[in-house]
Amino acid sequence: MTTNHLSGISIKGIPIKRRENVKEALRYLNNAKEILKDISVENGTYTDIKKVREAFGTAYLAVLESINEVLLKKGVTKRDLPKSVDAYRTALQKHVAVHDGKLLREFEMPYDVLHIAGYYRALIYNVNMVKDAIKAAKSFIDKPS
16 A cells, blocks of 8 residues: 655645545546547537537536545545435535535536536537536536535
């Protein structure tokens, strides 16, 4: 087992461990952006809906990774991390809403936009709307926990 010799050290006020975990969520989000870069655009819309859906799914996973990080920080074991959207809501309510009910409310936007409208139903393919959804995911991930 390796130990982190940097524990207790922070960069720009963010503890090293938090930065490593956020880095994973941002890695997913950057993957989503890379997927979008490869799609051609005509008249302000992406031409490959399958790839747009893939990007939305990846961005939603980035949001879930950021929530996992918060839950792990609150003492939830990796094995007990949520496995469904309802379990995420319950976990946020139990472990986070006591201190910050806003995060639970704000989780509904990425779920509705990224997962349901973008990935599941493929309703969003306008370039500006897709970019706004990705920006909103980044904003959610960047929230302090």
